[in-house]
Amino acid sequence: MADRVLRGMSIGANSLESEQGVVFVERMQVKYECICQNVFTVPMATDAEPPATWECARCGEAAILVGASEPEPESIAKPQRTHWDMLCERRTEEELEALLEEQLKLLRSGKLRADTRYRQSA
Structure with a gap:
């Protein structure tokens, strides 16, 4: 019975389409710096506007876009009215x-x- 089992974990996992003729979007590397001194880059499309903050993968804090001005503080939301x-x-x-x-x-x-x-x- 064991010799009849289909082997291989990649059945259906890989695309059968080739990358021939596919035009990939142009990318840029956006650099962020966290308060824990972690500097990392995030690839983004060149026509995308990078956000002012990005979550640091190391500590989870908000990292700030390098070369950008300080982000505006979020507006204080009104407390939700209760019943x-x-x-x-x-x-x-x-x-x-x-x-x-x-x-x-x-x-x-x-x-x-x-x-x-x-x-x-x-």
């Missing part, structure tokens, strides 16, 4: 306390059930 924030925009704490007391009364009296709609449709 509580939006609720506080619509109701005061006194209204929320009143709603809570009303729902607790219904719960304690046994009138709250999972299969019942409590809001009146307008």
Whole structure:
């Protein structure tokens, strides 16, 4: 049985097309320097604009493009509004306390059930 097994791991792994007649895009080597003093190059297409920062493979920090000015700090994003924030925009704490007391009364009296709609449709 062992003599009938297909051998070789490269079946289908290599392309059968030749590189004849293929025009490769022109490339440039872009140099980056990390804070850990690691200097490395990244190949890019000549018509591509290199980013100001690139992740260093050695330490994972952001490496800066050599010969470029300091990158602009990213704008501070507004904190995401939570459900509580939006609720506080619509109701005061006194209204929320009143709603809570009303729902607790219904719960304690046994009138709250999972299969019942409590809001009146307008």
